[in-house]
Amino acid sequence: MKYFLLSLLAVCLLPFQGICQTSSFNGGWSFALSDASGHPNAKMEAIHIPHTYNLDAYKTKDYYRGYAVYEKQFTIDKAEAGRLHYLHFEGVNSKAQVFLNDQLLGAHQGGYTAFNIALDKALKFGATNRLKVVVNNENKNLAPLSGDFTIFGGIYRDVWMVSKAKTHFDLDQLGGWGGIIRTPKVSASQASLSFEGKINSAQSQNLKMEVVLTAPDGSKVMAKTFKKYFHKGTKSWHVEMPTVNKPQLWSPDSPLLYHLTATLKDRHGRTLDTFSHQVGFRWFAINAQNQFELNGAPLKLIGASRHQDKAPYGIAVSDEQHFADMKMIKDMGGNFTRLAHYPQDPAVLDACDRLGIIVWQEIPLVDIMSKNEAFTSSATNMLKEMIEQYRNNPSIAIWGLMNEACIQVKYRIKKKEPRDLFCLWTAKFGKSLNKLAKEEDPSRLTAMAFNEDINYDRYGMSGIADITGWNLYPGWYGGQLKGFEHFIAEQHRLFPHRALFISEFGAGSDARIHANNPQKFDFSMEYQQKYLEHYLKVIQNTDYIMGGSVWNLADFSSASRQESMVHINNKGLVHLDHTPKDVYYFLQACLVKDRPIVHIATDDWANRTQVTEGDRAKIEVKVYTNQNHLSLFVNGIDHGERTVRNHIARWKMQNKSGVYQLIAAKNRTMDVATLSLNNIPAKLKKGAPVNIHINAGSSVIYTDHAKTTWFADRAYSEGGWGFIGGEHFKQGDRNGTVATIKDTDEQPLFQTARIGDFSYKFDVAPGTYQLALNFADLSNWGPQSAYLLNNQQGQQTKVGAIDVEINGKVVLKNFTPAQVVGGHRALVKKLLIQNDQQQLNIKITGSNGQAFLNGLSLISK
Known part of the structure; x- marks a missing residue:
């Protein structure tokens, strides 16, 4: 999947010496925990990027929060002395200081967005350079201040060495690559296209920019050359491209991608730099019924939220693993993901572009805010960085601004009146972020997500963004399953013109725990199934619910969690190692339309030891399917055909010790499973x-x-x-x-x-x-x-x-x-x-x- 990432990063063609050269910088590092100055606390060990120093979070809630140091030696040929050199860090959690040859070159705050560091001020050509990065994951006055996930420290995403001519597309202060693609007007008949290049010119000169657009099949759609005189310094060059007639539209069913390449040349026609990125022509809106519309048609958005860690790697996972997660959502039939609760690896967004998954991407403002100016300033900058770095990804439709922004206030601020004042301030801050998002990128929708608390309505917070997301868990943390539809129906009654999204819904499950009579909060695999079977039906059948995002795609690390699996939030559709639970196939049966789905839901409990009441006892066999009728065969004996309801077919079979082969079938569509019963009388x-x-x-x-x-x-x-x-x-x-x-x-x-x-x-x-x-x-x-x-x-x-x-x-x-x-x-x-x-x-x-x-x-x- 690395070639996906290279395209995303606006990488220039390596063979041409005049233009940008970008290469991975992940090897040859050493690491140790350290003090604040970066002095190692122990012997440095050889590591490879991506890397995290918090695998201890799987074992203790008191995982290491503090400083670490990363070092690397490298040389650059003297022939490169006439060029400019940068390091591009895709993600360092949470703060980073970058030193080259003992000189501080720059720092970055925020663990989930990229940043660029110019090297030439301290770079030695033809000699050994010593690079040091001091990292800290304590998050003082830095979002997230709180959250139900582990703050893994480290240089956990790719690092790139970038070499550029002195006149180039600017690697700006927001971690971008110097180019903005806009598609302001798109229809089935025509699409407008513009490109804005941020040009850093080494001198006053005449420049040319050639912009080429290729179709999804690789054929050239258009090519246009623009000329302009630039004064020395950095300025934007905005160009309008000819209209694209009858564009091939991007959608989840048909994620067709064009490709734009902008080549910067001097007045002699010599190439200086190149910017390249995929383009998707699509348009979306919220219609009069508060439904999401894509390309003029209503589309219910259903998928899963996603945290970026995977056991046993923490958050230091490869591009291939990121892609595999997005592919799981797509194979499940999902058309949507909420990337919670922070911007994620560029490889994730690239995968969503290519697979056809609509994205809600958000900044890590979670649980509680701070009035501290350092916090508000860094949070505002996080929003700017997220938009700048990901605005060219056509899969992104929604910028998320806050999640459950007041849920921790009652625990940290004891008196009621100050709590109310703090949440009113939070609402005011949320309005400023929403205004900024609209200014930076008016083409996207905005959203906020709230826990089940009507005080968000009282504070004026729940109506700020375009989309009001509710994280709802009736029937899990408390109440009954039907409390879900009661809550959302009341919200619709009170605010009929508000776009409502179920931004979280889920129940925990532990592979070691099973129940024949599953009950709320028992962590049985069977109760998670019961819970999601209820919620998804309501979401799909309620027109005024814009969509829903299961919490979560995968079980994930949350070091402070207790429950049945200590340090793990186990609400995933797939396990910690990302193998599917049976309930994953329920989502698949509900969502997949283009192929038959039949899954015998016994994977979670294939070997059963349980108490039986005698030879006449029965157990239930449940099959998830998108078919209307199914037949079940047990050791070759026909158990009859069943009508499918809510994508579930059910049978009773004899509960006697033994090994049983189960076949669920309709015509040539079938699933086969083996069930072993060991009954204790x-x-x-x-x-x-x-x-x-x-x-x-x-x-x-x-x-x-x-x-x-x-x-x-x-x-x-x-x-x-x-x-x-x-x-x-x-x-x-x-x-x-x-x-x-x-x-x-x-x-x-x-x-x-x-x-x-x-x-x-x-x-x-x-x-x-x-x-x-x-x-x-x-x-x-x-x-x-x-x-x-x-x-x-x-x-x-x-x-x-x-x-x-x-x-x-x-x-x-x-x-x-x-x-x-x-x-x-x-x-x-x-x-x-x-x-x-x-x-x-x-x-x-x-x-x-x-x-x-x-x-x-x-x-x-």
């Missing part, structure tokens, strides 16, 4: 070995790192096993906690609990058993016992010491886990039991308060 067979693991207080099935299955908590029935009494520990209307539990890699086992006075009963034969009791005091962050748990009625109850009896015999008395290991820490208490009865009854009660248990296992010895 709910009724225990007397004398048979016992190996039961219970995820107490939880409705999900969890598979741990050792591939042991922990069953969902279940009520006791005669002849079997399960709990008697007690209730699930809840926080608000959600089960369990999302807080990190220390001293364990099995977070979901300790984030839920059964509380109260309760028993676990097992109808087992006499014998020797090992009982393991899992404890984590979810009420207590400190070293003492104590304190409060919420029961299902929302009442707070003191956590007391725990008494454990087995078949009436006390085995633990006044046991207080938090006194042993501290609160929110895992503790496993193992007991060997000689059972002389036909059952094992484990009674757990609280002394002077409420007892709890996070899990237990019983194993025959």
